[in-house]
Amino acid sequence: MPSVSLPDGSRRHFDASVSVLDVARDIGPGLAKAALAGKVDGRLVDVRHEITEDTDLAIVTDRDPEGVEIIRHSTAHLLAQAVKELFPSAQVTIGPVIENGFYYDFAFERAFTPDDLEKIEKRMRELAKADLPVERSVMERDEAVEHFRDMGEEYKAEIIASIPEGQDISLYRQGEFVDLCRGPHIPSTGRIKAFKLTKVAGAYWRGDSDNEMLQRIYGTAWPNKEQLNAYLEQLREAERRDHRRIGTELDLFSIQEDAGGGLVFWHPKGARIRRVIENFWFELHERAGYDFVVTPHIANLELWKTSGHADFYSDSMYEPMEDDNQSFQLKPMNCPFHVLVYKDRLHSYRDLPLRWGEMGTVYRREMSGALHGLMRVRGFTQDDAHIFCREDQIESEIIGVLELTLELLEAFGFKDFDIHLSTKPEDAVGSDAIWEHATDSLRSAIEKKGLDYTLDEGGGAFYGPKIDIKIRDAIGRQWQCSTVQLDFNLPERFDMEYVSESNERRRPIMIHRALFGSLERFFGVLIEHYAGLFPLWLAPVQLAILTITERQDPYAREVLAALRQKGLRVDADLRNEKIGFKIREHTLKRVPYLLVLGDREMETNTVAVRTRSGEDLGSMGLDALLSRLDAEIASRGN
Template sequence: MLRFTLPDGSCKELPAPVNVAAIAAAIGTGLARAAVAGRVNGELVDLETRLDADAAIEIITPATPDGLEIVRHSTSHLMAHAVKELFPGAQVTIGPAVADGFYYDFDYERPFTPEDLVAIEARMEEIANRDLPVTRHLMERQEAMDWFMARGERYKAEIIAEIPGGQPISLYRQGEFMDLCRGPHVPSTGRLKAFKLMRVAGAYWRGDSRNKMLQRIYGTAFPDKKGLSAHLTLLEEAAKRDHRKLGKELDLFSIQDDAGGGLVLWHPMGARMRQTIEEQWRQAHRAAGYEFLFTPHMANLDLWRTSGHLDFYRESMFNPMTVDEQSYQIRPMNCPFHILVYRSQIRSHRDLPLRWAELGTVYRYEMSGVLHGLFRVRGFTQDDAHIFCRESQIESEIAAILDLTLQTLRTFGFDRFEINLSTRPEKAVGSDAIWEKATLALRNAILHHGLEYREDAGGGAFYGPKIDVKITDAIGRKWQCSTIQLDFNLPERFDIGYIGEDGVRHRPIMIHRALMGSLERFFGILIEHYAGHFPLWLAPVQAVVLTITEAHNDWATEVGQKLRAAGLRVETDLRNHKVSYKIREHAMRKIPWLLIVGEREQAEGAVSPRDRHGKDLGLMHVDEILHRLLQENANRT
């Protein structure tokens, strides 16, 4: 008898030999039907895996993240199978499950067309319906290489050559199709019921642009049709929120060839929003004890030589320009300037910490193919700041920065965070002692906030450990905006110091941090997060007063003036059009409040407010709506 411990702590005893599927069956028929794989002593295995010792076991169903990944991985094999049937000349390479589905890279004589995708998907359906068993086979290294080489699958042979010795080489067979794979996989192709091929794209073998470009087919798969259609709906929803589309519709910004790719033009409505964002930022920083700097957009190339950017950041920098026979560099970062300000006088330990912030516009060279709306640009403004402090102040400064970060993100409607702490990489500057001390300070600051975090060991930059904060938007997508980065390098390179209590010169610690990251990108995220329906405090136009006929123009004008005088962004629409026409137009502009003015309103010194959901609040005195709007504006809801 073998004894299997289930996740809930209970046990099942079964006579050997037994496989994972049999254990699932012993637990329940429903579970057995849903099972796609098992986890035995922490390791994922196929259902057919035979067990001949006691073990901790878990049955994996597609409802779990692991199960879903297996379904997707198996679907990628299904796709490769279909491709090999339709295009026998195609070589298979790799085909993993990824965040939203899966892909498989092929080497084929020509690119796949959208029509090919339709055919491949149809063939996948057919193979799934054949319900072929998916079975695992172990092979000797040489045998496996010969097997693939005999079939012209050179990529697979290359992969096998790289598998470390001692590791078993496993292949999975479904019908005529056999693929090198670690597994595990679903037990049969019939288990794959809901998938869709999304697009073809070029992708380099091993992601290296020196290698051959392969044809990558992306697809997605779910345990059932319902999951698939929910996912497709989400994609549609994301498309509706696309900031490039909304940016045009709401006339917020543009990016035009005449100026250049990746260079953003902020239109009046977008600029209003940016000013609101910046004003909020300034006020929060003032309250948190920051000073503000303004520094130039370019500098003598020597500055970038001293900072080291010329060595390790060159690829992202624009070429220098020549001024009076000297080379000048448009800035990719703000930090060297802040250091120059620091260095402009002798600093005492009593001066520290110094917290200096700047909305600094920087220019970075990005390859043309990666430019993407506001998300990936060549000129952008960082909400940058540098804190110079003593070692002993690291922890409290980091804690304060975290505070300000979360407070800022919450203000903009984000309240789900994911925090990442990245520690010392192999190659690094600074002593082990300072790394250890600093990393501990960062960890403590996070714990002090009672925040959960993940540690990325070795993921830090060579010049210091860092904390990244990711936010989750309204449709569940994650974005990294904030970053808090310690720097042991620049203070050294610029040889900055402060005089300590002991009268001796010490090296300060430098902290770089950005909360929103790039204002352009953050703005894009805000647009998508709110789908253009901005909260009142951010909306470029907060209310429009609109008339029924021109007999009400005077009153409407007066209302507009009164609201504007109170600091609200209010327009009046006196045009000779039907109300329904005007309402439609402003509703499409996603204006939060429409204030309708007609005979009755005029007579009573009132307006009839209509909220963004189309709800008519009825007659309301102008002072009352003013109060209400101011309230809403102040609450930032």
């Protein structure tokens, strides 16, 4: 007779086997109504799952992340059901949950149109309203293959045939529609209350470009309409901030298809911002005791064999170039180069730590389908640095890196960090002792800085534990930028050494760290974070001088020269256009300050100052303007 332990520590006894739903009913009718699934000894099951033995049980509702995932996955089934009804010749393939939603891939003779999506969505609403029960059944593998083949669902049959023989297959039926699925699912389609199909895209069967192209329909689903609407509003806001659109509008960068996808061209205005970012980065690092190196873009393939990249990283590397009877590899990483600089001479324990930074441009293979603006590219610049230190210096070095990271990111207006510490995976190099010491040092460094973190047990790379830092942007999206990675492997592979106090040869510890991650991607995040309204210190054009008539031209040139002399980025618009037109145009270009010059300003040696938000600051002399600008630049907009 099962006894069920609930999350609050209470325990309920039953005389006979009970379903998850029975237990929920026993607790209360509200919970029975809200129950979407159960978690039995940590495993998700349907509400109709029978409990026969003593067990731990949690009732899953739409307040649990797992509950929301079940709703999303069930909405994918609903989508497939509607598509099969409306387009019987479409074949179903897979329909997983993704962040904030789901997709389903169909094999169909043509692309689905926006009109199709509307029809499908309408049919989905009807099917949800019909509140069809969702029923689970189990079939033997070979029988299931036959079953789907008979239905003409070749893709499903192929998926099932790749499941190991003898394994039972679970199927879910709602109305006439049956799909292969591990489950669990909602008890009936009426539990789907708030969803929207968002877009269609092509996708290759099994993600392989040698296979046929499928039609992928994306959607989003939420527990209620309010959450759905809030998400759709966020999507519209993200669309409005899209870095590709703003990048074109403000003439910041381009991707030139003639040159190849995933290769970034920084235009003069974008390159100005990049230079400000880089200068700030170098300044901060210099202050934090870093030195800088500059290394080549290619190196003999042998180097990448020694480092191990030629084995475990080869999928991301371009084919080597042959020359002079050697193979040269375009670099996917900067690390081995910094190791070579280290090995160029013998180091003593007194030299350590060595902190070497480089804006290192690397190239990595990416499928063309995965490329996305500045966010996913083939060539990018890492704000890379490697620290070579002794074991007893790990903690203080990590504290230094964390301080530097927060200072750097906070300057760009990021105040909300999500820190993850990943520890030793099952397969790892290095002794237990060094892993334990290193992991303790990372943890202690985070704690000494008073930071919260999430532990990702076993989630580290095979060569060392790491810290990942995510930032939250102005509309609440998270971006993974900074990584601090300890490495016990490369020092071993390259036989790196230092001479200890007792005159013995020892291995240094290597720390890899990139704070922006990729400059290109970080720039993309910044554009979206600021929606193109860069704070004064970053703005590619900080001030625009606008003349009312050509009488002010000589005065405008004087003001222009004076401001440029102060290191400000200024444009002068002397065109014969109406002042209202000029103001509108430079406001659209998001120039922070507009200086309007008329006869009165010329006579009184002043400028009339407007901001891009439309605020009129009145007339002032250049000294007053400059002290205002200085203060604003120093604050970095924070």
